Amino acid sequence: MTINQTQTTPGRFGRFGGRYVAATLLNALEELEAAYEAAKADPDFHEEYHAILRDYVGRPSPLTFAERLSERVGSRVYLKREDLNHTGAHKINNTIGQGLLARRMGKRRIIAETGAGQHGVATATVAARLGLPCMVFMGVEDVRRQKLNVYRMKLLGAEVVPVEGLQGTLKDACDAAMRHWMGAYEDALYIFGSVAGPHPYPTMVRDFQRVIGDEAREQILAAEGRLPDRLIACVGGGANAMGLFYPFVGDSEVKLVGVEAAGHGIDTGLHSASICAGTYGVLDGTASLILQDEDGQVLPVHSVAAGLDYPGVGPEHAFMHEAGRATYTSVTDEQALAAFRTLAELEGIIPALESAHAVAQVLAMADELGEDEVVIVNISGRGDKDCEEVERLTRG
Numbered sequence: 001m002t003i004n005q006t007q008t009t010p011g012r013f014g015r016f017g018g019r020y021v022a023a024t025l026l027n028a029l030e031e032l033e034a035a036y037e038a039a040k041a042d043p044d045f046h047e048e049y050h051a052i053l054r055d056y057v058g059r060p061s062p063l064t065f066a067e068r069l070s071e072r073v074g075s076r077v078y079l080k081r082e083d084l085n086h087t088g089a090h091k092i093n094n095t096i097g098q099g100l101l102a103r104r105m106g107k108r109r110i111i112a113e114t115g116a117g118q119h120g121v122a123t124a125t126v127a128a129r130l131g132l133p134c135m136v137f138m139g140v141e142d143v144r145r146q147k148l149n150v151y152r153m154k155l156l157g158a159e160v161v162p163v164e165g166l167q168g169t170l171k172d173a174c175d176a177a178m179r180h181w182m183g184a185y186e187d188a189l190y191i192f193g194s195v196a197g198p199h200p201y202p203t204m205v206r207d208f209q210r211v212i213g214d215e216a217r218e219q220i221l222a223a224e225g226r227l228p229d230r231l232i233a234c235v236g237g238g239a240n241a242m243g244l245f246y247p248f249v250g251d252s253e254v255k256l257v258g259v260e261a262a263g264h265g266i267d268t269g270l271h272s273a274s275i276c277a278g279t280y281g282v283l284d285g286t287a288s289l290i291l292q293d294e295d296g297q298v299l300p301v302h303s304v305a306a307g308l309d310y311p312g313v314g315p316e317h318a319f320m321h322e323a324g325r326a327t328y329t330s331v332t333d334e335q336a337l338a339a340f341r342t343l344a345e346l347e348g349i350i351p352a353l354e355s356a357h358a359v360a361q362v363l364a365m366a367d368e369l370g371e372d373e374v375v376i377v378n379i380s381g382r383g384d385k386d387c388e389e390v391e392r393l394t395r396g
Contacts, residue, residue, distance in 0.1 A: 011199030014322065016315035019198040021285045025178075028185035033200040035105045040207075045100065052096050053211065056129070057086045059093075061212075063219035063376070068346040073362055075369035078223070080216050080244065080378045083351065089381030090212060090240045091122035095191055097208035099126035102189040109133040111190045113177040115142055115170030115236070116307035116354060117149025118381050119193035124158035126191075134158040137177040140168035142306045145389045167300055169309040170236075174284050194237025195314030198285030202314050209243025216376055217247050224374050230255045233378035234357040235328065236272065236308035238317045240380035249325060258317060259361040261303035262330035270302040274313040275321050275328040283312040289321070304333035304393065305353035305386075335360040340383060340390060352381035353390070 011017050019029060039045040053059040062081045070077045082090040095112075102110055110127045112134070114120030120136040127134035136153055140162045143150055153160050165172025174197075181190040192201045195209075213231075220228050231248060233241035235258035248254045263271035271277065278289035281296060291299040291311040303309045320326040331339075336353055339360035344350045351359060358377050362369075369375065383390075 011203070013316045013319035015280070016287050016318045017199060017202060018287050019285060020282045020287065021198050022182060024182045025185065028181065029198055029200070031105070032101070032189070035101055036200055036204050039101060039104060045104070049097055049100060053093065057092050057096070058084065059211065060215040060219070061085055063216060063223065065223070066347050069343065072346060073366040073369055074371055075373040075375055076224070077362060078220065078374070078376045079347070079349065080212060080376055082212060082240065083349070083355070083379045083382035087118065087122045087125050088384065089118035089122065089352065090209060090243060091119040091193060092125065093211055093243070094193065094205050094208040094239065095119070095122040095126045098189065098191040098204070099130055102132065102191070103130055105189065107132070107189040108187045109135070111177055111181055111184065111188050112136045113170070113173040113193060114138050115173065115309055116305065116352065117142065117146040117153070117385060118307065118352070120158070120160070121149050121152045121156070123191050124153045124156035127158065128156045135161060135180070137161045137163050137173040137180070139163050139165065139170060139172045142169055142173070146306055146385055147388070148385050166298070169301070169306065171298065171301070171311055178284065194239045195242045195316060196237040196284055196286055196288065196312055202286065202316055205239055206242045206246055206316065209239050210246045212240065212243035212378065213245060213247035216244060220374065220376060226374070227251055227254050228376045229373040230257055230375045231378070232257045232259065232358045232361050232375060234259050234308060234354045234380060235275070235313060235317060236261070236310045236354065237312070238314040240378055242314060242316060244376070244378045245326065256320070256326035257361065258326055258328040259357045260328060260330040261305060261308040261357060262332045263302040263304070265332060266330060269299070271330065272301040272303045272308050272310060273330040274311060275317065276330050278313070286315050288312050288315045289318040304336055305357065307352070307354040308357065329361060331357050331360040331364065335364065337390060337394060339363055340386070349379065350383040350387070351379050352383045353386045355380045356383070
């Protein structure tokens with residue numbers, strides 16, 4: 001296996017990945033895999049997909065030189081502006097691809113899960129554009145703290161289904177969506193939002209999100225005449241990070257830094273750092289690093305960012321961690337909240353709380369970054385959705 005080939009066999013990344021699901025879903029996943037493989041070989045599919053990204057989403061998203069942030073950290077920092085996409089995050093890149101697959105497969109409705117609500121909004125947007133009914137499962141705690149996105153989904157015509165559970169967050173929403181799909185796969189497609197889940201989702205979502213890194217590569221070569229020294233992105237399930245990282249995997253001189261949610265601190269147990277503190281296990285149909293107890297029971301997780309509130313990580317990230325190709329660290333809620341404000345004050349950009357974790361990491365690395373280093377930070381989404389919650393948490 002060469003350094004730029006993380007996939008060992010279809011659906012596998014070393015010991016990670018695979019398809020661990022009830023027999024009921026095997027047919028659905030095999031049908032989806034066959035449809036995706038056929039679409040990949042079809043130039044018309046690619047042409048339509050990229051035309052929609054250009055004319056509807058607004059791609060390419062800019063690569064913005066962050067002058068004042070660069071002065072603060074002492075290196076040359078660029079921001080990949082996924083926050084400027086239609087719907088406000090990177091999620092739309094994937095939902096367009098899977099939405100086109102749903103139409104190609106003759107599916108009559110769409111199912112999705114969401115945490116921070118950005119994937120739900122992006123799925124509801126694509127469903128509206130395609131004229132398909134949409135059902136989005138969302139944990140009750142996330143419904144509370146992401147009211148704006150709940151309203152946006154409903155405005156777009158989607159049915160939002162609140163989900164109780166262990167914590168009423170993203171894991172519970174994933175479970176409910178998967179259970180529903182088991183009885184509905186003949187007429188519905190489950191548009192999964194991250195590079196986690198059973199095969200073919202980790203590969204398929206990565207491929208739809210790699211447009212981030214493909215653009216960033218071209219843009220940084222135009223701006224600096226060379227590749228960056230580091231790429232930094234937040235990691236929950238890991239879609240935005242994998243989208244940025246994947247086109248650079250074969251460039252050993254480029255350091256890949258994924259940032260997990262340390263919550264109240266790794267030592268408190270109130271965090272969502274699956275790579276930094278997890279162990280090998282199976283979650284949502286894939287083998288990866290997950291947060292679990294000695295009996296294999298999934299542990300409660302915590303992050304101030306709803307989109308990072310997940311007890312596992314995509315299998316390709318777990319593989320890249322074990323292979324030493326990427327480094328994974330974590331920052332706390334407190335650091336993320338401070339970075340949320342710092343980027344707003346320095347650059348006039350309000351990042352999603354998820355993205356603020358990546359900003360917090362570059363701020364924390366200031367002492368080790370050289371003045372000639374070039375760093376790209378992925379701003380995976382905008383923070384409008386988080387302003388009410390941040391105001392509540394930082395009030396007086």
